[in-house]
Amino acid sequence: MRRFLRRSRWRPGTTETLIAVLVVAFTAFIAGGGIYNIIDKPPTIIGFSGGYVAVRGLRDEQTLMESALSMLFLILTFIGLLTSYRSTRVVYDMRRASMTLFLGIALIALGLSGSFYLLSLKQMVLRQLGY
Secondary structure (H helix, E strand, O other): OHHHHHHOOOOOOHHHHHHHHHHHHHHHHHHOOHHHHHHHOOOOOEEEOOEEEOOOOOOOOOOHHHHHHHHHHHHHHHHHHHHHHHHOOOOOOHHHHHHHHHHHHHHHHHHHHHHHHHHHHHHHHHHHHOO
């Protein structure tokens, strides 16, 4: 048994990391509308005569694709924040620290701009419908 434990890659901080990943995934699931997806079972995309739409324009409804994109953008923003934080711990290698910080800022910008783009698409459709 000791030989197995020595060879395994299980480290003391693994459970804390696993719990943190599960909390972030659960938070993104809740904030992205996962409970709505389970209860209401919305369509993935909506077909129109001109093509397909992934963002529904109604205030109280969303498609499955919109929810998945929202969850993805939330997770990208969190990973960007975590990467930016981790870049402060690499003080011995300035090049690596600056590249890690740049990657974190890029992920934060990608996640936030994607979230704002989804919101602006929804508002544009609402304006066209007269709301």
